[in-house]
Amino acid sequence: MGEEVEVVENKQVLLKKYIEGVPTETDMEVKLGNTIELRAPKGSGCFLVKNLYLSCDPYMRSRMRDFHGSYIPPFVIGRRIEGFGLARVVDSDDPDFKPGDIISAITGWEEYSLLRKSDALQLRKVELDHEIPISYHLGLLGMPGFTAYAGFYEICSPKKGENVFVSAASGAVGQLVGQLAKLHGCFVVGSAGSKQKVDLLKNRLGFDEAFNYKEEADLDAALKRFFPEGIDIYFDNVGGSMLDAVLLNMRVRGRIALCGMVSLQSLSNPQGVHNLFNAISKRIRIEGFLQSDYLHLYPQFLEHVKGYYKEGKIVYIEDMSEGLETAPSALAGLFSGRNIGKQVVRVATD
Amino acid sequence: MGEEVEVVENKQVLLKKYIEGVPTETDMEVKLGNTIELRAPKGSGCFLVKNLYLSCDPYMRSRMRDFHGSYIPPFVIGRRIEGFGLARVVDSDDPDFKPGDIISAITGWEEYSLLRKSDALQLRKVELDHEIPISYHLGLLGMPGFTAYAGFYEICSPKKGENVFVSAASGAVGQLVGQLAKLHGCFVVGSAGSKQKVDLLKNRLGFDEAFNYKEEADLDAALKRFFPEGIDIYFDNVGGSMLDAVLLNMRVRGRIALCGMVSLQSLSNPQGVHNLFNAISKRIRIEGFLQSDYLHLYPQFLEHVKGYYKEGKIVYIEDMSEGLETAPSALAGLFSGRNIGKQVVRVATD
Numbered sequence: 001m002g003e004e005v006e007v008v009e010n011k012q013v014l015l016k017k018y019i020e021g022v023p024t025e026t027d028m029e030v031k032l033g034n035t036i037e038l039r040a041p042k043g044s045g046c047f048l049v050k051n052l053y054l055s056c057d058p059y060m061r062s063r064m065r066d067f068h069g070s071y072i073p074p075f076v077i078g079r080r081i082e083g084f085g086l087a088r089v090v091d092s093d094d095p096d097f098k099p100g101d102i103i104s105a106i107t108g109w110e111e112y113s114l115l116r117k118s119d120a121l122q123l124r125k126v127e128l129d130h131e132i133p134i135s136y137h138l139g140l141l142g143m144p145g146f147t148a149y150a151g152f153y154e155i156c157s158p159k160k161g162e163n164v165f166v167s168a169a170s171g172a173v174g175q176l177v178g179q180l181a182k183l184h185g186c187f188v189v190g191s192a193g194s195k196q197k198v199d200l201l202k203n204r205l206g207f208d209e210a211f212n213y214k215e216e217a218d219l220d221a222a223l224k225r226f227f228p229e230g231i232d233i234y235f236d237n238v239g240g241s242m243l244d245a246v247l248l249n250m251r252v253r254g255r256i257a258l259c260g261m262v263s264l265q266s267l268s269n270p271q272g273v274h275n276l277f278n279a280i281s282k283r284i285r286i287e288g289f290l291q292s293d294y295l296h297l298y299p300q301f302l303e304h305v306k307g308y309y310k311e312g313k314i315v316y317i318e319d320m321s322e323g324l325e326t327a328p329s330a331l332a333g334l335f336s337g338r339n340i341g342k343q344v345v346r347v348a349t350d
Numbered sequence: 351m352g353e354e355v356e357v358v359e360n361k362q363v364l365l366k367k368y369i370e371g372v373p374t375e376t377d378m379e380v381k382l383g384n385t386i387e388l389r390a391p392k393g394s395g396c397f398l399v400k401n402l403y404l405s406c407d408p409y410m411r412s413r414m415r416d417f418h419g420s421y422i423p424p425f426v427i428g429r430r431i432e433g434f435g436l437a438r439v440v441d442s443d444d445p446d447f448k449p450g451d452i453i454s455a456i457t458g459w460e461e462y463s464l465l466r467k468s469d470a471l472q473l474r475k476v477e478l479d480h481e482i483p484i485s486y487h488l489g490l491l492g493m494p495g496f497t498a499y500a501g502f503y504e505i506c507s508p509k510k511g512e513n514v515f516v517s518a519a520s521g522a523v524g525q526l527v528g529q530l531a532k533l534h535g536c537f538v539v540g541s542a543g544s545k546q547k548v549d550l551l552k553n554r555l556g557f558d559e560a561f562n563y564k565e566e567a568d569l570d571a572a573l574k575r576f577f578p579e580g581i582d583i584y585f586d587n588v589g590g591s592m593l594d595a596v597l598l599n600m601r602v603r604g605r606i607a608l609c610g611m612v613s614l615q616s617l618s619n620p621q622g623v624h625n626l627f628n629a630i631s632k633r634i635r636i637e638g639f640l641q642s643d644y645l646h647l648y649p650q651f652l653e654h655v656k657g658y659y660k661e662g663k664i665v666y667i668e669d670m671s672e673g674l675e676t677a678p679s680a681l682a683g684l685f686s687g688r689n690i691g692k693q694v695v696r697v698a699t700d
Contacts (some may be wrong), residue, residue, distance in 0.1 A: 239626065261626075270625070270626075271624070272621070272624045274619075274621070274622045276589065276593075276623055276636075277614065277620055279608050279637070279638035280611070280639070281412070283637075284637070286637070287634070288634050290633060
């Protein structure tokens with residue numbers, strides 16, 4: 001008696017140690033030899049998924065620190081890390097999820113994961129569309145795209161004709177912020193860290209102007225060149241010295257959305273921002289946000305952004321890394337700006 | 351022909367040089383020997399006032415710098431500085447202002463000033479009330495009081511029961527913020543720089559708790575002691591290391607009103623704020639403001655705060671310095687915290 005259950009290898013990416021500065025490849029380990037039963041145990045309410053694509057996102061480094069005071073707990077040393085992923089249901093003890101369904105959620109960095117509706121964060125069924133690459137559900141139509149949408153419309157209070165500056169502008173979030181701002185009738189400038197990225201911003205992503213911050217000895221002067229009349233909206237993905245330079249160039253009643261601080265070399269000993277005083281004299285609003293506070297807007301976002309994409313009004317650039325074993329290096333690469341566009345890892349194709 | 355015009359001495363406080371750090375007494379000079387005709391020339395549209403009380407306010411140091419990028423231009427070297435004052439009209443070529451009228455406005459730091467409606471900033475006629483000391487029109491009912499009112503209600507979005515922290519809490523603005531917050535049903539803690547000020551906060555101004563920041567080696571630990579569940583609203587009058595410590599102790603969706611940064615030793619080379627990253631994970635809104643953007647609320651403010659004062663629901667502490675020649679020292683004293691309560695200079699009594 002008892003049905004036969006297939007047991008397969010389940011390669012994983014483990015956290016080796018907590019980090020102090022930025023993540024490096026050696027903070028993680030690709031672990032072979034684990035096995036997993038390809039079923040969701042009866043009565044468990046779980047479903048077993050095969051992970052297809054994993055998303056590398058800068059916020060993940062907060063979970064690689066030994067710090068429990070944040071909005072999301074740290075990873076556990078010696079266990080597989082996790083992040084947003086796109087997966088196919090293989091077996092299910094949950095009537096809402098059937099074998100063959102494609103889901104997105106926070107899943108394990110491993111080949112197969114056992115998930116449960118009540119635990120899996122931001123779990124959604126994904127409706128595939130032959131006009132849209134499936135992996136875009138981790139970028140353009142996933143957390144980063146939604147971050148751009150919620151941050152731009154809900155935090156930046158944009159008005160037509162305003163001057164918008166986006167840092168890390170070719171990244172997963174920045175590239176959509178810039179395109180939404182253009183569609184909104186704004187003047188949009190982006191910064192990035194290489195000539196190739198600057199070319200993408202100007203020639204493919206439709207930014208009005210773009211510059212390589214690494215080639216600017218004086219960020220204040222660079223911003224004054226592109227914004228002689230000042231900045232109304234700054235969508236900040238980097239923090240640090242760029243934020244400081246922007247504070248010198250904001251217009252009265254400008255808005256700064258704090259989305260990420262990928263430039264910081266350390267979250268436990270971060271560099272200082274010196275020009276906050278300008279926020280008083282110029283009446284600037286600076287607001288941090290998390291996309292997860294705005295999930296009620298997700299259906300509207302999906303409809304709008306899918307529409308824009310299908311009409312050819314926006315494009316999206318992704319950087320695909322092949323194989324789970326490349327995931328640690330892909331994640332670490334975010335912090336040196338090695339990726340060009342949204343960094344995704346392909347774990348399997350079906 | 352020609353009427354005889356009285357000519358009197360007009361003592362003035364001049365700016366001697368632009369400052370780099372905080373103002374000191376020797377950056378200014380009390381100049382004797384100037385004279386002024388006690389009349390408003392016909393056709394000038396001016397009115398001549400006798401200055402009764404002058405207000406010493408921390409914002410004035412921005413005008414003592416050689417910096418033209420702010421919301422208000424710098425003072426001119428060798429000319430009298432200016433600031434909020436309360437004055438009596440002596441002669442007038444403006445039908446709206448009659449001899450004997452009491453006005454408040456930005457006036458000269460001198461015994462007599464020739465003002466014009468179209469130039470004088472925040473000019474108002476003052477309605478005296480025997481229940482309220484006249485000098486309170488520079489503090490409780492003037493710019494600092496209105497700053498407290500606009501900042502607390504318009505920027506902090508207070509809710510009953512929230513945890514409110516106020517720095518420089520016994521100062522011109524802070525003392526009213528704390529009392530308004532108490533009237534709003536909040537839990538209110540203030541910081542100040544001496545035992546005497548802490549006693550005032552607890553025993554006269556009705557704060558729930560107060561502490562001397564100079565006696566706290568670890569501001570983060572001090573805030574955790576008073577706010578074990580975190581801070582919802584921080585009304586920031588000081589900037590710098592206190593703001594940094596507060597950022598570690600804010601609750602999710604907290605609000606920080608940036609009102610002043612009196613702790614900064616230099617505006618041209620300000621110290622860094624390191625903990626802005628917390629504004630993302632905790633979704634904090636940080637907003638700078640100037641009372642002058644909210645003047646449409648001034649009549650409502652005056653009615654509310656006059657009412658509270660007459661009902662004995664709020665009190666106000668001022669620090670009176672006697673004589674125009676004491677004004678430079680009184681202004682400089684703000685930056686070492688020498689004043690206890692709102693710093694005013696009495697130039698004349700009638």
